[in-house]
Amino acid sequence: MSDAAQPSAAEVRAAAEAVKAALDRHLDAVERRSGEDDPAVYAAFNELAATAEAYDELLYDVYDEVTPFEIPGDDTLPAYAGPEEPSALSVLIRRDYAVVEPPRLLAQAQRVADLDPDVDADAPGSTAGVVGSSVHAALGVLFGEYEPDEIASRHKEFGLEEGDSTLWVAAADRPAEPGDWLGAPFDQADPQRVICRFDVSAVFDEETDPDEDGLDDEDALDEDALDDGTLDDEGGGVRGRGTAPRG
Numbered sequence: 001m002s003d004a005a006q007p008s009a010a011e012v013r014a015a016a017e018a019v020k021a022a023l024d025r026h027l028d029a030v031e032r033r034s035g036e037d038d039p040a041v042y043a044a045f046n047e048l049a050a051t052a053e054a055y056d057e058l059l060y061d062v063y064d065e066v067t068p069f070e071i072p073g074d075d076t077l078p079a080y081a082g083p084e085e086p087s088a089l090s091v092l093i094r095r096d097y098a099v100v101e102p103p104r105l106l107a108q109a110q111r112v113a114d115l116d117p118d119v120d121a122d123a124p125g126s127t128a129g130v131v132g133s134s135v136h137a138a139l140g141v142l143f144g145e146y147e148p149d150e151i152a153s154r155h156k157e158f159g160l161e162e163g164d165s166t167l168w169v170a171a172a173d174r175p176a177e178p179g180d181w182l183g184a185p186f187d188q189a190d191p192q193r194v195i196c197r198f199d200v201s202a203v204f205d206e207e208t209d210p211d212e213d214g215l216d217d218e219d220a221l222d223e224d225a226l227d228d229g230t231l232d233d234e235g236g237g238v239r240g241r242g243t244a245p246r247g
Contacts, residue, residue: 012062015055022048082193086171092189093167095152101159102135108158109138112145164201170194 022044029044056067099105110132131137142158143151155162170193181188 007058007061009062012055012058015051015058018051019048019055022051078192080192080194082171082190082195083173086195088172088175089195090170090172090176090189091167092170092186093148093165095148095165096163097155097160098163099135099139099159100161104157104159105135105142106132106138109141112141162200164199166200167198168194169196 026041026044026048029038029040033041052067052069056069059065059067113131131141146154151158151160152162152165168189170189172193
């Protein structure tokens with residue numbers, strides 16, 4: 001941040017006062033709430049979260065300090081506003097991976113390249129000769145050879161480690177024309193048209209501990225089954241979360 005744009009100490013103080021006022025309004029809303037889903041409480045919560053975030057940013061910019069508070073994000077979907085009887089749908093998927101064993105990744109990619117009869121390693125621009133030494137080229141070969149679901153079920157073979165993933169099933173008015181959205185596949189995603197959603201994250205492992213639930217080792221989920229895809233996200237319970245279909 002340039003010196004000209006640097007916020008002042010007075011702005012930090014004003015932001016702190018705004019947090020204090022938002023705290024009072026939030027407590028007042030909680031004390032006066034009319035029920036479990038009182039909109040006034042939600043509004044006061046969101047105002048408090050916004051003012052706390054603004055204060056935290058200013059505090060860091062001016063004093064290089066942070067607050068000890070973390071406002072939890074709201075990852076719930078808005079109310080469904082799509083057609084009651086969808087005639088088309090879009091399935092939006094994101095899966096994250098970490099490259100944890102580069103040698104394994106490189107070896108697998110080189111094996112695929114070596115077995116491809118249509119690849120000429122001596123042709124100009126060919127990557128066949130470098131996939132065994134370039135992670136970038138190796139990833140291109142593997143994701144070009146295997147379907148995403150096969151990558152997901154065999155990720156350990158390729159030296160990858162699963163991160164978070166999410167799948168959204170969204171209603172559409174009509175099937176898209178060929179090539180319509182390929183340049184920007186996620187730009188038109190509308191959360192209000194999501195029929196159901198399934199999330200997978202390691203954070204759910206922390207929230208649900210089989211030992212705390214009174215389950216013994218035989219009752220605990222078989223991690224190998226999760227790895228090879230024999231348990232789906234919705235059925236797994238520990239590693240996945242799903243929303244019920246809507247609309």
